[in-house]
Amino acid sequence: MGINVWSYLAEYEAEREDLLEAVDKVFRSGQLVLGTSVRSFEAAFAAMHDVGHCVGVDNGTNALALALRALDVGPGDEVITVSNTAAPTVVAIDAVGATPVFVDVRPETQLMDVSKLASAVTERTRCLLPVHLYGQAVDMRAVNQVAQDFGLAVLEDCAQAHGARQSGQIVGSFGDAAAFSFYPTKVLGAYGDGGAVIVDDEQVAATLRRLRYYGMDDRYYVVETPGFNSRLDEVQAEILLRKLSRLEQYISARRAIAATYDAAFAGSDLGLPTVAAGNDHVYYLYVVRHPAREEIMRQMKGAGITLNISYPWPVHTMSGFAHLGQGVGSLPVTERLADEIFSLPMYPTLSEPDQARVIDELLRILARL
Template sequence: MIPFVDLKTQYLSIKDEIDTAVLKVLASTQFILGDEVKALETEFAAYCNADYGIAVNTGTSALHLALLAAGIGAGDEVITVPFTFVATTAAICYTGATPVFVDVDPVSYTIDVTQIEKAITERTKAILPVHLYGQPADMEPILDIARRHGLVVIEDAAQAHGAEYKGQRVGSIGDIGCFSFYPGKNLGAYGEGGMAVTNNPEYAHTMGMLRDWGQERRYHHVLKGYNYRMDGIQGAILRVKLRYIEDWTEARRTHAAQYDQLLVESGVGIPAVMPYSSRHVYHVYAVRTSQREWLQQQINEQGIQTGIHYPIPVHLQTAYSDLGYQCGDFPHSELVAKEVLSLPMYAELTSAQVSKVAQTLHNILQGVAA
């Protein structure tokens, strides 16, 4: 069996360091926020080339607080994409604002920058691009549009730790960048976790208060806040893992290059790397085929786990039917959702495993007996 992701192997490779870090927190009794979380904020912000980091309990919370810090609220509109994990849309709705969708580019699967301006109204307050699968959205035209219209840019970088756009680390390109540390992410906690990064001290201060019940200091509640604090144990674990993220990222990129080479004549579409993308970090390696369901079943039967990210775009999800969108409104998002199939991708994959996945897929599509 080749798993889709293998968290146990990664843990075993750094077990002594992780165990020591966790025991240190237990001995300190700093279970919520504390020194380890504060150090993680400094270190991860520096990794992103940002001035400030605000650690929270989930990536969704990071998005929610980023929007609130930017002044987004009831009656406002935020432009984003329907082809993303539902948290992107949910965070906008949590503020009372309305998500306004534009379609994705059919090659990058990130926001189609040519569609943004026509979606702007007098109620638009922000643009929320998603760096999907670890590939940056095309930030330069997004920032240009935002400057001309006085809009805030909040990056959903939940899948893009260490990704680069024209040499700049994502998360520090817009006004605020938001990351998830869900266990399967390129930098994953052993539980839930998230982080917002920014170069704006006012945004940082506001998000810092909002994540801790709106307190400026203990029991002095300046804002109506939330309990979005990061656990001390997760902070300690993430600090250990942050030391390895560059090695793990390069391993992912090596695996992706091997997949690219082996699958080029297989009959599936392989991920494109856009000209502006200095560094795709391959949180997901998604191939594309019109035979997705059949192919997934066949390859799973050969002992290879796969995933689908994501089978239903947000505008067609029952929970968001109140937004008023219909099937056919975003044709590229809808077609991509029907055709993408995620292959195993994690740093601990071996070259032999990548070869087996690619050869199995090729044989299935070519009708070759195993």
């Protein structure tokens, strides 16, 4: 049997009864759109982050885009973020008419290099968008200090870091707003698309609810400001509500697998993940580095083990963003990482025998390089 970098099948078998009950509950409720399940999940997710409001939306990309709009970011504004991220982070900035401005990342953590933020700020800068990559947090104390110094909004991209903490504080609770994706691969994943924005500010939350619902206040059916059809589905909300109660179990399993990998590869020449001081990593991905990446991945695939690269093409090098003028050579650390990084299989139900097989095959390959 092959080993995939991610799979939900064993988790589904273990949780099947509860998940099917969730679907049945929604279908029997008489409310298929913006009903009890969405409201219950929003309340639980907001409470988990100790913030006032959660607004469920259809996916993580729109969570970012609607959050930017609700924070009054739009045409003529600049948003500072990173290129070492999934393209949707930058697509969302572009979708609101703003201009993404990239800063480089730290080589050891691959997270935003916060020391470069202040020099990237211009008179057009409106928002800082740190990406909590792979399951751990950017230095939010430093991000918030720059935001305070220059009067900027802070939008956290938490798509890869559900439940992660920094100095005891949960990610998503540091900035003015935070966007989440519940794509199936995520630490908290739905069985389809889903997303959410969490905020403390009641007015911003009200704006978000209108934006996800055509721009309407749902009590009056009158468009105040044109919006979108970006609602979180009732079925996915009910599934997420039930999975939310198991989030700490998922995180514990991921950390155990990461610890096993750490111990097994400690003596090798594989570049292992570095956890920044004060961070509690949730290991959405277990990302390693090696200059012979392509050969390693080829041989692992031959052994029936699929690995992944997150991300092989930094966003600033993509043709769709060539107009930004930050081409090859502008972000040397990001570009160097893109040539070496790859992910090992990581999901809560990855069995111990499969973990051992990944380790044995990779150690064998490393020894022969």
